[in-house]
Amino acid sequence: MVNKKDDNQTEKAILEAADKVFTQKGFAAARMEDISKEAGINRALLHYYFRSKDKMFDLIFQQRVTIFFSGLGQIMHSEKPLLEKIQAIVEHEITVLLAHPYLPIFVLQELNQNPQRMLAIAENAGAHPSLLLKKFSVEVRAEIKAGTMRETDPAQLFMSIMGMAIYPFVARPVVKIILEKDDAGFENVMRQRKKEITDFIIHALKP
Amino acid sequence: MVNKKDDNQTEKAILEAADKVFTQKGFAAARMEDISKEAGINRALLHYYFRSKDKMFDLIFQQRVTIFFSGLGQIMHSEKPLLEKIQAIVEHEITVLLAHPYLPIFVLQELNQNPQRMLAIAENAGAHPSLLLKKFSVEVRAEIKAGTMRETDPAQLFMSIMGMAIYPFVARPVVKIILEKDDAGFENVMRQRKKEITDFIIHALKP
DNA sequence: TTACAGTTTAACAATTCAGTTAAATCAATT
């Protein structure tokens, strides 16, 4: 049953390669040849493991979306106080995106071309995405009523948090040029950004 | 010289169609057939007007990037007081993106795949994009020194402004699902968002 | 040694797509 490269090592290599190529180029521009080269094998073996380009893509895309959203869901449903929760969200997003720089542009581009995919994945995940916001909204309104937070629309706040954290990665090439940074410099700025965003939000929400 | 459809009407129709198709699908997934159908003509005429897909794309892309960045540049270099300038930026971005919803994801996706395009376009525009930030930084630091603004890194602030304004459009399908809105609802939320973001920033920057 | 799953090679079929071309048609101008 087992071969020289033990067990599912090849499968793993293929998945990693597919991930890299799909994520960088998007579905339409990705070539099976690119993936096989990246994995260090030949095209025939690609189809031996995964029947078609579409099947491979579905696998990868599902995984990527999960990375992009699942951690967020856990934090959002946790029992931390609101400001700590916001801080956790920001740190989580930036940490994930430092490790997966092309993730958001890939996921969002493919979702834009095929929005109903989002619903399919959401159902698959068991919970409707709007629940994410429900609990958050309750908590925000509680703080406002308690006078510990300035009057703010929870949905707008949520978009602001996500935008501040995620957008620089989506606009990475533009940011690098405007800030005159290389990759290392960009990543430094993003690490500082964790604290920067949190402070920014805390001050913005002060009553 | 002139034909039934007077003058350059067809050329305009083609450019509009190309814009729509390229912007929605991206270069790799766009088909010349799609563009010709969208323009209400046939493929042969497409090549009669614009020699190749690449040439058409370059034209469109240049135009789109210009829409995306040029207005911003004007505002950034204007002589408004800083807070008014920030407000103008937010309102400008959201207004433009309400009219061109797919613009940012398209531009950013293509830039990610081909970052050196950014430099070419920047040179073509005559000014280095980092100049955008230079004047802004000076103004921010002046306010901080004058005690009218909380200590903040100008680059980080700039990214926050852009992120809050642009990101919801990039993540549009996700936002629509989380907020449970249709297109009209989404656009309403974005119109409200102009004021929301400005208020948010003003409070965040209070000393 | 044999058997077997993983892997390579190389060739192939089918499809899609960009781009070209020649001929016919159409509508406005002269």
Next chain:
DNA sequence: AATTGATTTAACTGAATTGTTAAACTGTAA
């Protein structure tokens, strides 16, 4: 009526790409 430029039709070429297949090879396990 004749000319001219825009447009369509339809067929074609050539290249790229996905997917398939048969045969050979390789290393491990029984």
